[in-house]
Amino acid sequence: MVALMSSSSLIPRTAPFGDRERDSLNIALAAATPIQRAWLAGFLAGLDASAGPAVAAPAAQAKAAQPLTIVYASESGNCERLASDVAKLARKQGFKPKVVDFADLDLATLPKAGRLVAIAATWGEGEPPARAVCAYNALMGDEAPRLDGVPFGVLALGDTSYVEFCAIGKALDARFEALGGKRAYDRADLDLDFETGAADWIKGALKALAPEPGADNVVAVDFGRGAADDSDGTPNLGPVEAEVIEHVNLNSSRSDKETIHLALSFEDGAPPYEPGDSLEIFPENDPALVEDILKAAGLSGDDALRRALLAERDITTLSAATVERFVKATGHAEAARLIESGEVRAWIEGRQLVDLLETYAAPLTAEHLTSVTRPLPPRAYSIASSRKEVGDEVHLAIAAVRYETHGKARSGVASVHVADRIRDGARLKVRVKPNRHFRLPSDPATDIIMVGPGTGVAPFRAFVQERRAAEATGRSWLFFGDRHFTHDFLYQLEWQEALEDRSLTRIDVAFSRDQPEKIYVQNRIDENAAELVAWLDGGAHLYVCGDAKQMAKDVRAAVVRAFVSAKGLSEADAEAHVAGLERAHRYQQDVY
Numbered sequence: 001m002v003a004l005m006s007s008s009s010l011i012p013r014t015a016p017f018g019d020r021e022r023d024s025l026n027i028a029l030a031a032a033t034p035i036q037r038a039w040l041a042g043f044l045a046g047l048d049a050s051a052g053p054a055v056a057a058p059a060a061q062a063k064a065a066q067p068l069t070i071v072y073a074s075e076s077g078n079c080e081r082l083a084s085d086v087a088k089l090a091r092k093q094g095f096k097p098k099v100v101d102f103a104d105l106d107l108a109t110l111p112k113a114g115r116l117v118a119i120a121a122t123w124g125e126g127e128p129p130a131r132a133v134c135a136y137n138a139l140m141g142d143e144a145p146r147l148d149g150v151p152f153g154v155l156a157l158g159d160t161s162y163v164e165f166c167a168i169g170k171a172l173d174a175r176f177e178a179l180g181g182k183r184a185y186d187r188a189d190l191d192l193d194f195e196t197g198a199a200d201w202i203k204g205a206l207k208a209l210a211p212e213p214g215a216d217n218v219v220a221v222d223f224g225r226g227a228a229d230d231s232d233g234t235p236n237l238g239p240v241e242a243e244v245i246e247h248v249n250l251n252s253s254r255s256d257k258e259t260i261h262l263a264l265s266f267e268d269g270a271p272p273y274e275p276g277d278s279l280e281i282f283p284e285n286d287p288a289l290v291e292d293i294l295k296a297a298g299l300s301g302d303d304a305l306r307r308a309l310l311a312e313r314d315i316t317t318l319s320a321a322t323v324e325r326f327v328k329a330t331g332h333a334e335a336a337r338l339i340e341s342g343e344v345r346a347w348i349e350g351r352q353l354v355d356l357l358e359t360y361a362a363p364l365t366a367e368h369l370t371s372v373t374r375p376l377p378p379r380a381y382s383i384a385s386s387r388k389e390v391g392d393e394v395h396l397a398i399a400a401v402r403y404e405t406h407g408k409a410r411s412g413v414a415s416v417h418v419a420d421r422i423r424d425g426a427r428l429k430v431r432v433k434p435n436r437h438f439r440l441p442s443d444p445a446t447d448i449i450m451v452g453p454g455t456g457v458a459p460f461r462a463f464v465q466e467r468r469a470a471e472a473t474g475r476s477w478l479f480f481g482d483r484h485f486t487h488d489f490l491y492q493l494e495w496q497e498a499l500e501d502r503s504l505t506r507i508d509v510a511f512s513r514d515q516p517e518k519i520y521v522q523n524r525i526d527e528n529a530a531e532l533v534a535w536l537d538g539g540a541h542l543y544v545c546g547d548a549k550q551m552a553k554d555v556r557a558a559v560v561r562a563f564v565s566a567k568g569l570s571e572a573d574a575e576a577h578v579a580g581l582e583r584a585h586r587y588q589q590d591v592y
Contacts, residue, residue, distance in 0.1 A: 065096040066211050067114030073102040073132035073168060075591075076380065077435060078194070079119045079157060086117055086202050093206055102132035103437075103583065111145050115209045116152040116181065118172050124549055126164025130589045131437065134579050136168070139175060148180035153205040154187040157194055160319035160374075163345055165189065184208045191321070192314075193375045239282060239431040242266050242394070247424055250397065255487035258400040259455060260419050261384075263393055264430065270392040271431075273383055275462035276438035276590065279394055280378035282429040283414035284311050284421070289354065296357035297364040305366040313373040316413055318348045318356055325372045330362040350405035379414035380433050382545060382590060384458035388469035394430075397458040397490065438543065438590040444472035447540035449532065451555050453481035453510070453521050456546025457490055459590060463543070468503035476503070477535065481510035481521040521551070522558035529562035541586045548591035559587075 068090050072083040080101070087097040095115070102120075110116065123129050128136040138144065154176070156169020166189040173187045185208040188201040246263035264270075264279075273279070290309045294300045309315055323344050327336045335356070338344050348356075353373065357364075385395035400419035401412030422428065440463055441448065448467075450460040457480050467476060478495070482488035488511070498504035508528060512518040525532060536542065544555050556578065563574035581587035 065094055067112075068095040068097045068117065068209065069110070069113035069115070070097055070099045070117045070119070071102055071105055072099070072118070073120040073129050073136065075121055075123050075129035075131075077433065079121050079129075082119050082155065082157075082198050082202070083117075085199075086119070086206070089202060090206055093210065095206070095209075102129070102135045105135040107135065107138055107145055111147055111150065113147075113150055115184070116147070116150055116176070117155070117205060117209070118152065118169075118176070119155045120157070120169045120172055122156070122158040122162070122164060122166050122168040125162060126167035128168045130548065130552065130591055131582070132168075134582065140171070144175075144179060146180050147176055150176075150181045151184035151209055152176045152181045153183070153185035153201075153209065155198060155201050155205070156187055156189045157198075158189065158191065160191050160321040161317040162319075165191075165319070165321075191374060192377045237271055237432045237434075239280075239429050240266060240268075240271055242428050242430050244422055244424055244426045244428065245393070247418075247422060250490045252487040255484065257483065257488060258402075258419055259488075259490060260396075260398045260400065260415075262396045262398060262418060262422075263390075264396070264428065265393055270387060270394055273387065273394065273432045274434070275383070275386050275440055275466045276435050276459055277383050278380040278433040278435060278590075279383050279396060280380045280431045280433050281396075281414050281418070282378045282431070283376070283417040285309060285313075285315050285376070285413060286411060286416065289315060292354050293357060293369075296354060296361070297369055299364065299366060299369065302366055305369065308370065309373075312376055313370065314376045315354075315373060316352045316410075317374070318352050320344050320348065322353065322372060323348065323356060326356060326360070326362075329368040329371055330360075330364065332360050332362045335360040335362075352408075352410065355406065355408075376413070378431065379412075380592075382455070382458040382462075383432075384461045386462045386465035386469060389465040395461070397455045397461075399455045435590060437585075438545075438588050440466060441474070441541050443474070444470050445474045447475040447477075447535055447538060449477045449479075449535055449540050449542045450545075451479040451521055451525070451543065452545045453479075453551060454546060455490070456544075456551070459545050460543070461491055461494065464498050464503050468498070468501065472503075475505040475535070475540075477506045477508075477532075477540075478504060479508050479510070479521045479524055481512065481519075481524075483511060483513045485509070485511045485514055520554065522554040525555065525558040525562060529558075530566045532559070533562050533566035536581065536586075539586075541588070542581065543588050543590075545590045546592075548589075552589055552591045 070083045070086050070090075072079040074080040074083075083099050087099050090097040120132075121129055127133075154169050154173040156166035156173070158164075158166035158169070169187060169189060173183070177183055185201075185205040188197060190197045190201075242264035243266075244262060245265045246261065248261045250259040250261050251257050287310065290306060291300070293309060293315055294302070294306060299305055320339070323335060323339060326332065327339060338347055381396045381398055383394055384397045385393060398415050398418050401415045403410050438459065444467065448463065450457075450463060452458070452460045457478075460478055464476065464478075467474070480490075480495075482490065489509070495504060495507055499507065508521075508524045510519045510521050510524050512520055542559070544552055546552065560571065560574045560578050563569050563577050564571055567574075569577065578587060
């Protein structure tokens with residue numbers, strides 16, 4: 001016992017206590033949390049003050065709580081939520097945390113960060129989230145400040161179905177080190193099922209970043225903070241069950257597309273949501289694909305596994321990590337050579353799990369197949385309604401994804417589940433996914449410009465409904481595009497009604513296949529550059545929703561060109577102007 005106490009002694013031998021008293025205090029304080037110690041310090045100080053000045057003992061001045069800067073680069077909101085989780089736990093452990101969106105990051109502050117945690121998502125093919133692009137590029141540039149001696153840790157989120165898995169987190173980790181930072185905790189690269197891994201990483205990182213043992217620190221307690229201040233300001237909503245009350249194909253029967261308008265009702269009222277939020281659908285896999293996988297695995301008689309593959313496991317994604325897990329489970333020599341040769345990434349392109357099982361046949365158990373797959377994630381869709389107009393309903397616009405690769409018909413998990421296997425009266429498990437970075441202006445007199453081709457128009461239907469109900473006086477301008485005017489003009493009658501009642505001021509459309517030369521929404525922006533710039537100079541907010549891979553980039557480039565042509569700016573100055581709109585949250589994107 002004596003040896004134990006001497007190795008973890010908190011009370012020095014020079015303290016005015018006997019050995020037994022010192023041991024008792026060491027036992028009590030060793031088990032106390034930072035908050036308990038802070039409370040005890042305050043209590044004793046108050047006790048001495050109330051007793052008057054008769055007793056005065058010298059005391060070392062407590063050091064300030066350790067500053068911790070938590071920066072996040074988020075597209076869907078997961079990194080933002082995890083940053084909030086880090087801040088909550090850090091505050092309890094004696095840190096003074098500050099959470100910063102990459103979109104609002106001033107790089108000059110990083111050398112003074114004290115300690116640094118970065119949580120970053122990778123978007124598309126190895127790109128940063130849209131709001132993080134400017135700060136990320138600046139950090140990677142020659143003018144980035146040195147971070148000499150700054151302890152840091154990086155948590156990376158990604159999707160193993162993409163080749164550049166967690167590329168942004170990896171790049172940040174390397175960049176912080178190159179700038180002189182000191183890696184305090186190893187980076188974690190997490191897939192879609194990140195919850196448990198992220199919680200473990202946060203605990204480990206905060207422990208590694210904690211002040212040296214014996215440092216005199218106080219817990220940062222802000223008695224003015226409310227309980228809600230520990231969150232990112234969005235409600236924590238769990239899954240609920242909804243009933244399908246309307247299931248309509250918005251495209252004509254002659255269209256080569258299928259877009260389902262889905263209206264959902266809720267027994268206990270719709271969960272709270274705002275225009276700009278998304279709704280996650282918890283889908284089921286294609287039963288025919290489940291049977292093909294069971295057959296390829298030699299497990300067709302396992303009903304429990306069949307149920308799990310139908311509703312719980314991701315059976316479409318095929319990544320290099322999937323192949324590695326397959327080799328580990330089966331020891332398949334040919335599949336192992338595929339990895340060793342470096343050809344695995346090229347082979348998996350356009351293929352799914354069933355192709356792996358059929359090509360590299362091997363005896364599998366249910367446990368093997370479960371270990372090879374990952375949990376089936378929900379799919380998020382922009383909400384296409386305002387509660388002020390539709391009451392306790394949620395409306396969605398979902399495009400069915402169908403394609404063919406390697407001689408097999410493929411389909412989107414959730415979109416085709418909705419299109420083919422869901423009808424009126426069916427029930428779905430859903431969850432609201434708030435998006436506080438895609439919101440209407442607080443002032444209804446502010447003008448808005450909306451760019452939403454295809455199902456990207458969904459949130460703008462909600463915007464128009466909301467502003468109609470609020471009797472907003474600001475103007476609204478919609479750019480919409482699709483393939484054919486006759487067959488693919490989603491919500492055409494509603495837009496015409498909105499123009500008549502002035503809840504929509506203007507609409508410009510681009511139907512790419514109605515003429516020999518394809519026309520897209522960015523072409524309409526080019527044609528109306530002067531007026532678009534005039535709206536923006538007058539304070540308008542611009543919103544873009546839809547494809548991140550190409551459309552969103554093309555639209556942004558068109559807006560930059562608009563400032564060049566309308567105001568005679570250089571391309572660099574026009575780019576800086578658009579970046580300023582983004583920093584002011586007047587250029588917002590919801591892309592996928």
